[in-house]
Amino acid sequence: MRKGILITFEGGEGSGKSTQIKRLYDYLRGKGRAVFMTREPGGTAAGDAIRKILLDPKNKKISAVSETLLYMASRAQLIEEVILPESKKGKIVLCDRWLDATVAYQGLGGGVDVKWIESIGERVTRGVRPALSLYLDLPVKAGLARARRRRAADRMEKKSLAFHEKVRKGFLSIARREPGRFKRIGIKEADTISDVHEKIIRAVRHVI
Ligand code: TMP
Numbered sequence: 001m002r003k004g005i006l007i008t009f010e011g012g013e014g015s016g017k018s019t020q021i022k023r024l025y026d027y028l029r030g031k032g033r034a035v036f037m038t039r040e041p042g043g044t045a046a047g048d049a050i051r052k053i054l055l056d057p058k059n060k061k062i063s064a065v066s067e068t069l070l071y072m073a074s075r076a077q078l079i080e081e082v083i084l085p086e087s088k089k090g091k092i093v094l095c096d097r098w099l100d101a102t103v104a105y106q107g108l109g110g111g112v113d114v115k116w117i118e119s120i121g122e123r124v125t126r127g128v129r130p131a132l133s134l135y136l137d138l139p140v141k142a143g144l145a146r147a148r149r150r151r152a153a154d155r156m157e158k159k160s161l162a163f164h165e166k167v168r169k170g171f172l173s174i175a176r177r178e179p180g181r182f183k184r185i186g187i188k189e190a191d192t193i194s195d196v197h198e199k200i201i202r203a204v205r206h207v208i
Pocket of ligand 1: 096101103105
């Protein structure tokens with residue numbers, strides 16, 4: 001059975017992550033590679049429904065533990081229905097977010113026990129491990145301002161600056177703990193889409 005490669009992306013709000021994944025997808029397709037692009041929460045019918053619940057600003061009372069379980073439910077479905085089958089076809093799977101987001105947002109940002117998150121994560125990810133995870137790191141304030149210019153803030157974007165700063169620290173601690181897999185890509189406000197794309201190409205070159 002052939003086996004694909006999973007590359008995941010993380011980033012603060014407004015970091016340009018979705019644009020960059022699409023750019024990388026087009027780049028790899030242009031090189032004749034079999035690529036599949038997906039995201040979480042979402043990527044399946046059930047996952048998209050869960051995404052709506054998670055991002056709807058009306059759901060003010062969702063606790064960090066409920067959030068954790070909802071993100072995990074979407075992830076479990078995505079792995080079962082999409083990531084495992086696509087990866088068995090030998091594709092390069094690009095996934096917008098991964099378990100690292102639950103560790104950073106709900107764990108280090110929201111105070112949920114990280115060991116508990118990792119133990120559910122182990123069950124949910126079923127042995128699937130990213131070959132590479134890229135963290136697009138734009139200063140938090142600039143990113144939130146960018147996201148807010150784009151459209152009305154969703155439930156996660158509405159959380160405080162202090163929360164988002166904790167999330168950033170969480171991602172940086174994952175980068176220190178797993179330097180081989182989880183790489184920070186520093187982004188300056190003045191960087192163009194092409195500048196960031198070049199940095200991403202340099203980072204993915206050694207895994208594909
Ligand atoms: P997105 O902005 O990358 O589409 O992700 C949606 C929001 O959900 C974003 O604010 C990050 C947040 N999130 C978590 O809090 N925990 C998770 O496990 C995931 C996958 C996303």
